[in-house]
Amino acid sequence: xxxxxxxTPDIAATCLKKVIEDGFDVVGxxxxxxxxxxxxxxxxxxxxxxxxxxxxxxxxxxxxxxxxETVEQLQALKPDICAVVAYGRILPQSVLDIPTKxxxxxxxxxxxxxxxxxxxxxxxxxxxxxTGVTAxxxxxxxxxGDVIDVSKTPIGPDETAGELLDRLAVLxxxxxxxxxxxxxxxxxxxxxxxxxxxxxxxxxxxxMCPIDxxxxxxxxxxxxxxxxPWPVATAELxxxxxxxxxxAIVEGSGAPGSILGLTKTGLRVACGEGAVEIxxxxxxxxxxMAAPDYFRGHPLEG
Numbered sequence: 001x002x003x004x005x006x007x008t009p010d011i012a013a014t015c016l017k018k019v020i021e022d023g024f025d026v027v028g029x030x031x032x033x034x035x036x037x038x039x040x041x042x043x044x045x046x047x048x049x050x051x052x053x054x055x056x057x058x059x060x061x062x063x064x065x066x067x068x069e070t071v072e073q074l075q076a077l078k079p080d081i082c083a084v085v086a087y088g089r090i091l092p093q094s095v096l097d098i099p100t101k102x103x104x105x106x107x108x109x110x111x112x113x114x115x116x117x118x119x120x121x122x123x124x125x126x127x128x129x130x131t132g133v134t135a136x137x138x139x140x141x142x143x144x145g146d147v148i149d150v151s152k153t154p155i156g157p158d159e160t161a162g163e164l165l166d167r168l169a170v171l172x173x174x175x176x177x178x179x180x181x182x183x184x185x186x187x188x189x190x191x192x193x194x195x196x197x198x199x200x201x202x203x204x205x206x207x208m209c210p211i212d213x214x215x216x217x218x219x220x221x222x223x224x225x226x227x228x229p230w231p232v233a234t235a236e237l238x239x240x241x242x243x244x245x246x247x248a249i250v251e252g253s254g255a256p257g258s259i260l261g262l263t264k265t266g267l268r269v270a271c272g273e274g275a276v277e278i279x280x281x282x283x284x285x286x287x288x289m290a291a292p293d294y295f296r297g298h299p300l301e302g
Contacts, residue, residue, distance in 0.1 A: 006031070009046065011172060029049070105136050112195070112197050115200050131152070133175050148189060161228060211233050213257035243282040247276045248265075249277075250274075252268050262300070265279060266291045
């Protein structure tokens with residue numbers, strides 16, 4: 001079975017690595033064009049591209065599939081199936097129709113929940129206790145294809161979105177390999193999604209960063225976890241803005257946003273209900289530090 005893989009970030013690279021290790025015939029890899037990164041703004045290849053090159057797999061990096069020659073290039077690979085994981089590009093019907101067995105996608109949620117670009121982050125932001133990965137047939141409508149299979153996993157009470165993604169990448173890789181085996185065997189279920197149960201996970205942006213101390217301690221804690229490692233929650237403390245990297249729910253009460261005290265483990269701040277302790281933070285222009293270490297050197301007034 002001839003497989004064309006499409007993906008870009010680390011989660012996609014984890015899935016591609018599993019597909020290669022399990023012996024599937026990957027005849028081509030599609031990934032986004034190299035992007036400028038870092039202070040020098042040098043062009044950097046995606047993790048998927050680096051892995052494909054290391055395994056001598058042809059790499060293709062079109063900006064989109066609008067050009068006829070780009071579609072013909074994919075047709076020339078004669079794929080039986082296209083496996084797509086966080087590619088970052090919408091596939092037109094002209095592409096979806098090319099592989100003889102169709103296009104399958106690994107999505108980091110339990111569909112139809114959290115369709116969109118930030119599914120696992122929103123699961124954490126919303127305080128969900130469980131999430132997973134879904135293998136689905138691709139359709140023209142985003143994340144709306146028939147479901148093939150689902151693998152579920154609990155979300156830890158203090159787990160960040162980044163930590164969760166690392167686990168979902170492994171879970172997704174296993175599910176993709178299992179799904180490709182099903183296609184080889186010709187035993188692939190297809191369950192339509194329940195449109196009444198659909199929810200969406202829009203892209204994150206920096207406008208979401210400031211913490212709303214009027215929310216409950218649980219909601220503030222989930223906010224910090226869900227925005228880590230990007231774009232990272234922020235808060236003003238004693239006239240200085242900080243990135244907040246880690247919190248814990250603790251006992252305490254007071255006016256929302258008021259500082260309750262500094263302990264050996266962190267800075268306690270009152271929420272609309274309960275309190276959180278800021279464990280790790282980062283002042284503007286500074287480095288990440290344990291909160292007690294920072295405030296010993298920069299005492300809060302009052």
